[in-house]
Amino acid sequence: MMNKNILIVEDDVxxxxxxxxxxxxxxxxxMDAQSGKDALELVxxxxxxxxxxxxxxxxxTGIEILKKVKEKKPNAKVVMITRYGDQEVAVKSIESGADAFISKPINPEELLQVIQGFE
Structure with a gap:
């Protein structure tokens, strides 16, 4: 598996x-960031x-960061983290170019499977 650069943006430290x-x-x-401002700087x-x-x-919202990531690297993959059952956000994320979404609470193993599925 190739080494991939991942950005994690999550305000729960x-x-x-x-x-x-x-x-x-x-x-x-x-690399990680806890705010949109820091995330955009990293991007x-x-x-x-x-x-x-x-x-x-x-x-x-994560959508603003998603747009920046895709602007700089159109084939980058984006996984949006949403609250459990927040369908509206999930739909909005996919419409804005997210490649997948995962609801909280997140199981890290499940996240890893999603990431590996992109390869």
């Missing part, structure tokens, strides 16, 4: 770090193969 550690252990290069400075974005961030 503990969960964000847990995902970062989990994916790093699985041979991904991971401007780096190329990501994959972005895992929480839809609800304190300062914006």
């Amino acid at each position: 503990v969960f964000c770090k847990l995902l970062t550690r989990f994916l790093t252990k699985n041979n991904f290069d991971v 401007n400075l780096n190329q990501f193969e994959l972005a895992i974005l929480d839809y609800r961030l304190p300062d914006m």
Whole structure:
């Protein structure tokens, strides 16, 4: 499996770090941000193969970050994290170009399967 650059944007710090550690252990290069502003800064400075974005961030929605990621790297994959049962957000995410969505609570193994499915 090739080494992939992943951006994780999740405002829950503990969960964000847990995902970062989990994916790093699985041979991904991971950068994370807890706000939309920090995420956009990372997107401007780096190329990501994959972005895992929480839809609800304190300062914006994941859709804004998704658009930036796709603008810079059109074939990058984006997974949107939504609250359980939030169909409206899921539909909006896919319409905006997300490649997949996962509802919270997230099982890291399930996330890994989704990521591996992109290859």
